[in-house]
Amino acid sequence: MASVQPSAAALAPQRPSTAATLPSPSISPRVFPFPRTRARRLEVAARAMPWPHVLTVAGSDSGAGAGIQADIKACAALGAYCSSVITAVTAQNTVGVQGVHAVPEDFVGEQIRSVLSDMSVDVVKTGMLPSAGIVKVLCGSLRKFPVKALVVDPVMVSTSGDTLSGPSTLTIYRDELFPMADIVTPNVKEASKLLGDVSLQTISDMRDAAECIHKLGPKHVLVKGGDMPNSSEAIDVFFDGKEFIELRGLRIKTRNTHGTGCTLASCVAAELAKGATMLHAVQVAKKFVESALYHSKDLVIGNGPQGPFDHLFSLKSPLYKMGSLHKFNPNDLFLYAVTDPGMNKKWGRSIKDAVKAAIEGGATIVQLREKDTGTREFLEAAKACVDICRSSGVPLLINDRIDVALACNADGVHVGQTDMPAWEVRELLGPGKIIGVSCKTPAQAEQAWKDGADYIGCGGVFPTTTKANNPTLGFEGLRTVCSASKLPVVAIGGINAGNAGSVMELGLPNLKGVAVVSALFDRECVTTETRSLRSILMNACSKS
Numbered sequence: 001m002a003s004v005q006p007s008a009a010a011l012a013p014q015r016p017s018t019a020a021t022l023p024s025p026s027i028s029p030r031v032f033p034f035p036r037t038r039a040r041r042l043e044v045a046a047r048a049m050p051w052p053h054v055l056t057v058a059g060s061d062s063g064a065g066a067g068i069q070a071d072i073k074a075c076a077a078l079g080a081y082c083s084s085v086i087t088a089v090t091a092q093n094t095v096g097v098q099g100v101h102a103v104p105e106d107f108v109g110e111q112i113r114s115v116l117s118d119m120s121v122d123v124v125k126t127g128m129l130p131s132a133g134i135v136k137v138l139c140g141s142l143r144k145f146p147v148k149a150l151v152v153d154p155v156m157v158s159t160s161g162d163t164l165s166g167p168s169t170l171t172i173y174r175d176e177l178f179p180m181a182d183i184v185t186p187n188v189k190e191a192s193k194l195l196g197d198v199s200l201q202t203i204s205d206m207r208d209a210a211e212c213i214h215k216l217g218p219k220h221v222l223v224k225g226g227d228m229p230n231s232s233e234a235i236d237v238f239f240d241g242k243e244f245i246e247l248r249g250l251r252i253k254t255r256n257t258h259g260t261g262c263t264l265a266s267c268v269a270a271e272l273a274k275g276a277t278m279l280h281a282v283q284v285a286k287k288f289v290e291s292a293l294y295h296s297k298d299l300v301i302g303n304g305p306q307g308p309f310d311h312l313f314s315l316k317s318p319l320y321k322m323g324s325l326h327k328f329n330p331n332d333l334f335l336y337a338v339t340d341p342g343m344n345k346k347w348g349r350s351i352k353d354a355v356k357a358a359i360e361g362g363a364t365i366v367q368l369r370e371k372d373t374g375t376r377e378f379l380e381a382a383k384a385c386v387d388i389c390r391s392s393g394v395p396l397l398i399n400d401r402i403d404v405a406l407a408c409n410a411d412g413v414h415v416g417q418t419d420m421p422a423w424e425v426r427e428l429l430g431p432g433k434i435i436g437v438s439c440k441t442p443a444q445a446e447q448a449w450k451d452g453a454d455y456i457g458c459g460g461v462f463p464t465t466t467k468a469n470n471p472t473l474g475f476e477g478l479r480t481v482c483s484a485s486k487l488p489v490v491a492i493g494g495i496n497a498g499n500a501g502s503v504m505e506l507g508l509p510n511l512k513g514v515a516v517v518s519a520l521f522d523r524e525c526v527t528t529e530t531r532s533l534r535s536i537l538m539n540a541c542s543k544s
């Protein structure tokens with residue numbers, strides 16, 4: 001296959017809504033507010049605009065959690081059109097696979113021809129290919145009608161343990177299909193089968209397997225670890241022929257994991273069709289599966305051990321916005337700017353200007369801590385700050401106010417010991433957002449970790465006037481918490497240009513940076529103060 005390039009669709013401006021493309025004299029202006037000439041222009045533009053298009057060549061799952069049904073839902077959720085060639089009809093539910101009826105090879109060929117000879121397909125994604133003959137037909141069709149990318153999910157065994165593609169397909173997969181593929185996405189069991197039943201128990205085994213499968217010809221390999229035992233994380237290994245990347249996600253506790261593999265591969269295909277690079281496509285796909293599992297973890301459909309999940313969760317959780325996901329990087333805690341309403345008012349600057357100045361000076365993460373600001377004013381300022389932070393790639397958190405964080409689509413929330421418990425915050429925000437918790441003791445740090453927080457703030461390290469009744473921990477208290485913490489730590493409380501260096505020079509385990517309030521915002525020029533604090537921290541780190 002040709003290498004993956006951004007498609008014209010990815011570069012095209014936002015598509016007008018379908019409603020705007022259907023002018024009709026009988027529709028009242030209330031339903032259809034555009035003047036006719038504008039509507040006509042939009043209609044013509046929409047016709048000329050290609051829609052990112054994935055063709056899935058896969059089996060039907062009557063329970064609709066996996067197979068063709070999962071593929072269509074996943075592509076729809078990510079904004080790609082999905083046409084479908086059915087290779088087999090399965091009788092399947094949450095208990096297992098009761099029957100498989102393969103579609104005759106010739107008719108699979110005819111379906112592929114119908115789609116590829118007429119529609120402009122960007123990416124072909126394959127799922128269940130029940131016979132060697134069907135794989136052969138597919139390879140022939142792809143040679144005749146080349147597409148931009150080929151995603152191969154080598155479906156062999158369902159999670160229920162039922163065979164979906166027998167050993168007769170192994171050779172042709174390896175010899176004909178893999179060399180044409182841009183990515184192959186086996187789970188651990190499939191990777192093992194492809195490599196002659198080798199045992200795969202560890203991440204290192206998954207890496208070796210990815211490397212061996214890469215030698216069979218695909219440009220990229222993703223070995224999926226959804227079924228790896230004894231792990232609190234779901235870890236997949238990505239290999240591009242040079243570098244291994246471990247994609248780590250939360251392992252969601254749920255029975256509803258039927259179809260995760262099909263969904264992941266379809267999301268990769270959808271993102272490629274939209275013009276993404278392979279690594280980005282895989283990252284989005286993994287996050288999508290994690291989020292969908294999280295939002296569907298308590299769904300009950302069917303009585304068997306493995307239920308389907310909801311691909312269209314974002315329609316029902318409008319507060320949950322995929323576009324905002326900021327993958328947490330503990331190094332972002334390096335220079336953590338926390339706003340204070342009194343100080344910024346005193347110096348005559350708005351919250352927005354204060355945040356802009358801190359980012360200009362090199363702040364690596366920002367928290368809005370607006371204890372006395374009215375909700376409406378706070379939300380307005382928060383929305384403006386989200387725009388500034390997102391355009392600078394700096395995460396923005398909201399102190400305590402989950403409602404404001406949701407409404408402005410911030411990157412996360414920071415809570416104290418008397419605020420909402422972190423696990424409840426996680427329930428509301430989902431897995432993609434950053435959660436920080438203020439902790440003074442190892443027990444609180446342990447609880448924050450159990451609750452699913454991403455980092456802890458530990459202090460006051462020095463006496464502070466910003467927060468009333470805040471006991472000072474000193475270096476020893478900070479050391480105790482840092483040593484015990486399973487999460488990255490940011491030190492807070494009375495930290496300024498005079499003492500920040502000494503905090504970082506302690507070289508404490510898990511300590512990633514310092515959080516400051518008055519040292520930045522109770523000063524005339526926020527940018528200058530931030531810049532100088534940043535260089536102090538960098539010097540200290542190079543010493544420790």
Ligand SMILES: Nc1ncnc2c1ncn2[C@@H]1O[C@H](COP(=O)(O)OP(=O)(O)OP(=O)(O)O)[C@@H](O)[C@H]1O
Pocket residue numbers: 066157158159186187188224225226227234235236249250251252253254257258259260261262263264286289290293
């Ligand atoms: N419980 C879970 N929590 C989070 N992510 C998960 C979980 N289970 C699977 N995943 C993720 O889902 C994706 C699909 O991997 P998995 O190993 O489940 O594929 P699969 O076995 O082919 O799935 P299926 O055959 O059910 O369609 C991977 O990114 C994996 O890490």
Ligand SMILES: Cc1ncc(CO)c(N)n1
Pocket residue numbers: 058059060061066067068090092127128155157158159164258259260261262
């Ligand atoms: C039809 C079909 N394709 C793929 C899978 C793998 O999840 C399944 N269970 N059923």
Ligand SMILES: [Mg+2]
Pocket residue numbers: 155156187261262
């Ligand atoms: Mg699978």
